[in-house]
Amino acid sequence: MQVNFQIIRQSENAPPWVQSYDLEVEPGNTILDCLNQIKWEYDGTLAFRKNCRNTICGSCAMRINGRSGLACKENVAQEIARTQTLSDSGIPKITIAPLGNLPVIKDLVVDMGNFWQGLEAISPYVDSSGLPIPETEFTQSPQEREGLNLPGNCILCGACYSECNAIEVNPQFVGPHALAKANRLVTDSRDNQTSQRLEEYNSETTGVWGCTRCQYCNSVCPTGVEPLEQIGKIKQKILATHQHTKEPVSTAIRHRQVLVELVKSGGWIDERQFGIKVVGNSLRDLKGLASLGPLGLRMLSRGKFPWSFEPSEGTAAVRSLIESVEKSSNY
Template sequence: MQVVFKIVRQNQNSLPRVESYPLDVESSATILDCLNQIKWQQDGTLAFRKNCRNTICGSCSMRINGRSALACKENVGSEIARFSASSAAAPNQIPEITIAPMGNMPVIKDLVVDMQGFWANLKAVDPYVSTAARQVPEREFLQTPAERSQLDQTGNCIMCGACYSECNAREVNPEFVGPHALAKAYRMVADSRDDRTAARLEKYNQGTEGVWGCTRCYFCNSVCPMEVAPMDQIGKIKNEILARKDGQTGRSIRHRKVLIDLVKQGGWIDERQFGLQVVGNNLKDLKGLMSLVPLGLRMLSHGKLPAKFEPSEGAKQVRSLIESVQAFQTESKRL
C-alpha cells in the first residue's frame, strides 16, 4: 500500500520543518520498519532512536499522528485506520502518517529529544528501595506473593517517556516531576521492604512538584504502552498521604477532604463553605480569608452568592456511594 510519511525535522535550536517521504509498505509493517526504510533507502540523515524492536527498551517513543507511542509497537494498518476514523480524508487519497518528536523535552535532532530532565526528575523521587534502618546480617528481606504482586503494574514501566511527553501539568509547571517519576515513586511506597515510606510521602506531598501538581487529564494513562496507568499510581500516593494527614496539614489535603465531606453532606458542593474551609481553614487562616474578599464582592455584585444552600435530590444516594467506596478501600487495605 502507498503511504506518505510526513516527518517533523529540525536541528537543535532551529525551527522545525516537515518533510514528506512516500513509501510502498505492507499494512502490517511497524512505524519503526518504515522509518528504517526511509533512512536506509531515501534519506540517511534522518535521526531517531531505536534498539530492541520488541516493545521492551522504550527507545523508539515518538509522536505518531499526534500521540506519543512506541514506533516498534504501532503498525501502518492500525494507525491509518485509527487516524482515518477521526479525520475527513477523501476515500481515494493516499493516507498520511505524521511523525514528530516527543513533547516536554528539547529536540536534539529530528526525532531525538534531550531526556536529561526526564531522568533528573526520576532521580528526584529516590526510586530505590531503602533497607538501611533494618539491616539483618546474613538474611534476605523476603516478600509474600501478595506483597510482590503490589509491584507488578508499576514494575512494567520501561521508561519510554510517552506519559511525560503528553503531560499537561509538566507543560505548564516545570517543577512537576512528571507521571513517570511518581509511578515509580508509588512502587517504593508499596514495597514492603522499604523503610522510608513516611519520609517519601512527606516529599511527594510538597507543593506542586509532587502528586498535587497532577491535573488528572488522564493523557498519561491513555498513551502508556505497558498499561502502567501512571495517574492511577499518583492517586494511590494521594490516598496514602490523606490517610496519614489531617485537614490542618495543608491546603491541598484540606481541598480533597473538604470536597468529599461537603459532597457527602449535600450531594454537591456548597461553594460558600468550600472556600471558607479550604482557603480560610475554618477561619484560622486570615491571609487566606482576605484573599477571598475580592471574589466574594464580585459574586455579590453579580448576584452569584446564594443566601442558602439547597442539597441535591440524590444526596442520600451520593452519600451511600461514597461511604461504600470508602468501606471498600478500607477493606482492601486490610487484605
C-alpha cells in the first residue's frame, strides 16, 4: 500500500519545515521501519534516534500523528485507522514530528537535557544509609517487590514528558517520568529516606502538586506505567503524613483538605469559603487574603459571587462515599 509521510524537519535554532515522502509499505510495518526506508533509500540526511527496535530502550520516541509514542511500536495500519487522514494526492497520510517540550537538535532528534535534570532532581536511587547492614543483601517480600513493578516498567522514553501540560507552562516541573520513578523510591522498603523524599516531592510547583492531572501521560505511556496514578500515590502518602499534625501545611495540601471537607459538608464546594480557607488559610494569611481581592472584585462586578449556599440533596450519600474511600485507602 502507498502511504504519504509528512515529516517535520528542523535544524537547531531554525524554523521547522515539512518534507513529504511517498512510500510503498506493508500495513504491518512499524513507523520505524518506514523511517529506516526513507533514510536508506531516499534521504540519508534525515535524523532520528533508534536502538533496540523492540519497545525496550525508548530511544525512538516521537510524535506520530500528533501523539507521542515509540516508532518501533506503532505500525502503519494502526495509525491510518486512528487518524484516517489523506494527503493532497488522496493517499493515507502519517505525520511525524519531534517530541514536545524539548528543544530540537535536528529533525526528530531532541535535546533530552531538561528531561534528565528532572529525573536527577528526585534523587533516583535507593538510599539505604543508616540501615543495619545485612550479612548478605537487602531482601524484600514478594508483596514488597510487587509494589515496585509498575513504576519500575518506565523506560524513560520521554513520551509522557512530551505531552505534559504542566511542563508546557512551568518548565521547572520535574515531569511525570521523574515522579513515577519517585513513587518507586518512596515505596521501596530498602530506602531509608522516605520522609525526606516526601518533603522534597511536596513542592507546589516542581513536585507532585504541579501536576495538572490532564491524563495525557497515562494515555501515551508505551509500557503502562500510568504516571498520573504514581503521582496520586505520592500525594496520598504526603497527605497521610499531615493528617494528624498541627504543623502549618502548604497551600496545596490545604487545597486538597478543604475541598474534601467542604464536599463532605455540603455535597459540593461552597465557593464563599474555599478561597478564604485555602489561600487565606482561614484568615491567618493576610497576604493570601489580600491576593484574593482583585479576583473577588471581578466576580462581584460580573455577578459571579455566590451570596448563599445550598447543600446538595445527595450530601449524605456523597459524604458516605468519601468516608468509604478514606477508610479503604487507610487515609
